[in-house]
Amino acid sequence: MVTTLLAALCLMALCVVIHAVGVASAIGRIQLRAEIARRFWQSTWLLILLASWIIMLHLVEISVWAGFYALSKAMPDLPSALYFSAVTYTTTGYGDLVLPRDWRLVGGVEALTGILMCSWSTGFFVAVVSRLHRPQSRTISA
DSSP: OHHHHHHHHHHHHHHHHHHHHHHHHHHHHHHHHTTTTTSHHHHHHHHHHHHHHHHHHHHHHHHHHHHHHHHTTSSSSHHHHHHHHHHHHTTOOOOSSOOOGGGHHHHHHHHHHHHHHHHHHHHHHHHHHHHHTSOOOOOOOO
16 A cells, blocks of 8 residues: 555646646747737737647556556556546546556545646646736836
8 A cells, every 4th residue: 555655646746847847948949939929810820829838748648557557457448547647637537447446545645746737737828818918018108
């Protein structure tokens, strides 16, 4: 039990690293495009690209958890592990696939990790939208 919980915490830490690298990468690219994204369609396209990037980050993180489930035989195969991981990470929780009794706490840690990573993504997305729509400061020359 302690070993599986430690593995879950390591997976959570890996998700934080993946997300931090992904968000930092997006920040670098957004700063390059923020000046040109003043018109509606340009800023809309930038937000579509950002949303796509964020979803890709989450899919990578879901895949990390799924790989762990498949390798540790907690799920019967990789497709089942990917499905279970996506449902758990997003806290949808259909319940049609469940982890073995000794692994259930790991699923809870994945759900908490998903909540944190999705919240981080939401905060980042809101910050970008706020920055794109912030009125430009104008100086008055005398």
